[in-house]
Structure formats: structure tokens, C-alpha cells
Amino acid sequence: MNVSPLIWGITIVVILALLAFDYFFHIRKAHVPTLREAAIWSSIYVGLAVVFGIVVFVFGGSTMGGEYFAGYITEKALSVDNLFVFLVIMASFKVPREDQQKVLLFGIVFALIARTGFIFAGAALINTWSWMFYIFGIILLVTAGNLLKEEDSEGDDADNFIIKLAKRFLHTSEHYDGDKLFTVVNGKKALTPMLLVMVAIGGTDLLFALDSIPAIFGLTQNVYIVFTATAFSLMGLRQLYFLLDGLLDRLIYLSYGLAAILAFIGVKLVLHALHENNLPFINGGEHINVVEISTGLSLTVIIGVLAITVLASLVSKSGKAQTALNNARRHAENYLDLGYTADQGERERIYGMLMEEEQQIQGMTEKHRNKHKDAGEIREQLALAHRRHEEYLGR
Template sequence: MESLQTVGSPALWGGFIAFVIAMLALDLGVFHRKAHAVGFKEALGWSTVWISLALVFNAGLWWKFGGGPAVEFLTGYLIEKSLSVDNIFVFVVIFSALRIPALYQHRVLFWGILSALVLRAIMIFAGVAMLERFHWLIYVFGAFLILTGLKLFFQRNKEDHPEDGWMMKMARRTIPSTPRFDGHHFFTVENGRKLATPLLMALILVEASDILFALDSIPAIFAVTRDPFIVFTSNIFAILGLRSLFFLLAGAVEKFSYLKVGLSGVLVFVGTKMAIIDFVKIHPAVSLGVIAGLLGVSIVASLIKSRNTPPHAPVTPGAEPLAKPSET
């Protein structure tokens, strides 16, 4: 069994965590202090910022530690970024089903992704520790990813209805709630009772969906590297850019009809790589090329199909509220 090696010194860990905290504070405290609907230009700008920061960080890894860690980070980031796109499909369904106004969607995603950062960190360190102690789990992870990829392929046309799932049914039974919105608040008071608004229900579904997607994405990156710093930073950069990517693509998710085929191919590939890791060594650069190729072909094929398909009414990422929000 290989010994665990990491490029992350205490100073790098501290600096990166401080950077994440500062960016989150800047996001919520300055740019989104007042609730507003995020438009295409704003989403494009923030997406460019997050991708640029990830590439600058990648260049820093290359300069400091060489090509190996840099290629591992870029491959891991591409895997996490591509798999996070699948989250967007689910987020669109959640906001549409619960009729969350575009005005409040950023607030739900912010707190959902903030909790996802903590959960991902716990799952990453637990996964690294488990693989170090029980090496045979890598074969379990590999088989799980292969089965997940095949399931995604065969169920690619199945519609998601998270609002009807067991998580939402349990939440509605245990948490007193109301269909009425109260501005951007997660709770409101009606007849002296404190009730959850639809925003809290949307937040619960967003967090639950992220946990489910993490079960795929975190084992997938272990096929590339087991360096906890590389795994953590690539995950976090992908998650931090998820909100802006949602607002950028939410109105066009139907155009990417073959994306799930590409994602299923990525999962099968990385699962196979994990399953044969002790017998066949695949260079990180080869993995990067295969993953980029699978995603690139699926995106191009999707755009060609959408161009040749007659237009129809798009799926809206949010609808008007059930009742007029009260002033707060």
C-alpha cells in the first residue's frame, strides 16, 4: 500500500481556508447583501472569476510542486465541475417544484453550498483515512462508480421529482411549515406559531441532493489522487463556482441532452481506473484527456441536437410565489 503524501503544509491549509472564508464573506456581505435576481451577465462574470481563480491556483501548484500535483488538481477539478453540473438539473427541478422566486434562489444556494463545504471536508478526510487503513475499499469505490455510471446512463431520461421524495415527506411531517413566503426568511410567524417557509424546504432538498452527489464525486477523485489537499481544494473550487454556474445554465439545461451520457462515461472510466489501479497505472495526463474528451463530445453533440430541434418553452428555474411575500 502506498504511503500517503500531501503537498499541503499547515500554512497552505490555513491560507486556503482563509481565502474561502474571505470570498464567502465578500459574496454575501458585499455583492449579495440585498436579495436580487441574478442575471446572465452577473452569473457569467462570477463564473469567469471562479474558473480563473481555480486556474491561477493550478498554476501556483505547478510552479511550487511541479506538473504532477498540478495535473492531478486540474483533472480532479474537471471531474468535480462536470459532476456538479448534474446538480444544476436537480436544483432547477427543486426551485420549479417549490415555486421559489428567482429573487431568493441565491440565498438558498449560498447556505446550501456553505453547509456542503463542511460536509465535503468531513467526507474527504474520512475517505482518505479509510483508504489508508483499508486499501481494499478502493475496489468497492471503483465498483460503486461503475454501477452508478451505468445507472445514470440507463436512467438518463428519467425525470427527477425530489419534492416528492422521502426526505421532503419526512421534513413536512416533522417541521411545521407554510406555503407562504416571508421575504428572504427561512421561517415566519403565523398565528403565534413559528413556521418554515418554502425557502427552508428548498434548502433541505439542496443539501440532501449535494450529499447524494458527493457519494459519487468524492470517490471519483480518489481515482486521480489521494492527496487530501488536492482532493479538498479541487472539490471546494468546483462547489464555490456552482451557484454562478447554476444561474448561467439554469435556463438552458434542456440543451445538454447528452451531458448525462458523458457524465456516465466519466464515472465508468474513473471507476474502472480505481478497480485496476494495482495492476494498470494510467497517467494523470491520460485521465485528463479521456475525461475532457468524454465531456467535450457530449456537450458538442448536445448543442448540435438542440440546434436541429424546434424550440419549445424552456424549464424556468423559479416561478412566482404562491402568495405575495409579506414585507419584513
């Protein structure tokens, strides 16, 4: 199905309107969204994506509709994985919780711009050189292998090379000034940490685009489907962040599931490249008759792998223990450093969550409590947080 310029125009206008609505009605006034608000708007954006997919299915046919849903689900799963990194960056920069929405919306907009550029560049490369499918396939297989490696704790630090350069050569302030990007310190204009956060988010968006775009091109070469599936997967990501905050660590097997999906799509790309082969040093430049993976099978594998991954993470005792300990540490760290936020209600909110996590930890076996590599350090942080709370109540 060829998509007319009119349909393209309407689609782009609708996406821009959704982003504008998100800003003017939710982000403009800094606030901490409630769980109910995050759940409602997450459901609305997922519902819009599903409705759009049904429209594609009706007017574009079953193949085009299947490609859209396979691409949307894959990109959504990769987007959830992105939230882990966003969480680390904002925790490292101690972004006030009431201002995190603005950072997330910037990340979504920048990701959409970056991925749109990669989409059209990828389409041009594929149309010009069919052997690019080999390159995309190898990229995904390498990425899948990297997801299975142990994460380097140093990689969680938001003070990456670009940020260090910015701090060294640009005049930056140590404190936030609401959600402003610039402030005045000692009579001089200075960058606030908010701008540095956005630089860090933008840099990670570029890296994520290098993985996500080859992945969706492995499912469909229809540029309209690639663009819309990517755009709708990013819509509602801000609300999903607040909905899943505290639960992200629970998905301990998500990286394995994503690795399996990316490896599957990588193999699919390589098989397609062999089928379309015109490289002279492979089979004399002739096509190779290999089995090609259908869209229906791709959709089934993606949904199946994600379902198994999520269920395994939720029922795993190790996953529950790791989640509780990681959340307890994060809440203790936030409680011990409440000077970064102007919302005084955060103190009791965070301490309440800390107590809930501690109750879960107390109900675990000693084996699971001590399985975390930083268990001793976490216990010390919890004890310090309790002392600080007693001091606060004794004022």
C-alpha cells in the same frame, strides 16, 4: 509534495473569505442577477481556480498540477449535473427567483462541508485499507450504469420522504416570507418553505458527495489536491446556475459523458487496487502487474469526453427541440403561477422568454416538435399562458 499546516490554513482562510464575500456583497440583498453579472463572476471564479492550478503546477510539479486540473474539471462537470437537480427542487417549491441565490449559496456551503467530511473519511479508509479502492471503483461503475438509465419522473418531485415528514410533524406555512426561514402564522411561529428547500438541497448534496469523492480519489490520493479541487469546483456554482439557466436542458448528452468519465475512473481505481492488492482471495494476496492509467491520460480522456458531449448536445437537432420545448413548458408554468414572487417585472420577463422559445419551436420540423413525450401537454400550457396574458393586458 507535503503540504504544510500553514498552507492548509491559508487555503481554508481564502475559501472562507470567498464565501463570506459572496454572501455580504451579493446574497444579503435579494435580487435577480443579470446575465452580465453572472457571466463576469463565473469567469472570475474559474480564473481563480486556473490561477491556483498554475501555482500548484509551479510549486508542486507537473504530476500534482495535472492531478489538480483533472480533479477540478471532473468535479466541475459533476457540479453542473447537480444544477439540474437544484433547478428541479427550486421549481417544485416555487422559490422566488430573487431569493434563489441564498438557497444556492446554502447548497454550496453545505456541499463543501459534507464533501470535506467525506474527503477526510475517505483518506483515512484508504490509508488503513488499500482494498477500499475496489469499493470506490465499484461505486463509480454502478453510478455510471445508473446515469445511463431512463430517469424516473417521480424522482423530480422535491416532496421526498424527509420533506413529507417535516410537513407532517412540523408547523409549516404555505407561503414565503422573503428569504426568512421562520414566519408567524395566526400568532404561531412556523417554518417557511425556504427552510424545507434547504433541507431538500442538503439531502441531495449528501447523495452527490457519495459519487464525487470516490471519483476524485480515483484521480489523486493527495488530500490537499482533493480538497482544493472540490472547493474550487463549487465556487462560482451559484453564478453558473443563473448563467446556464435555460441552457441546462440543452446538454442532453451530459449524463452519457459523465457516465463515461465515472466508468473510466472506476476502471482506473480497480486497476490501481489490483496493483496494490493484498486481499488473500485475489491472486493469493500478491500484487498483480496491471497497466496503471497515468494522470496525463486521465486528464486527456476527461477533457475529450466532455468536449465531445457538449458539442454533440449543442449541434443535435433533437437536443435543440427538447431544450426549446422544456424551456417553453417551464416558462409557461412560471407565468401561470406568478403569485409566488414579489418581483412584478418577472411577468413580462418570463412571457418574453416564452415567446422566444415558441418562435424556435415554430421553426422546427413537425417530427422534432412532436418527438417530446409531453408535446401535447406543453401546447395546452402555452395556449393557457397566452389567454392569461391577454386577460392581464385587458385589465
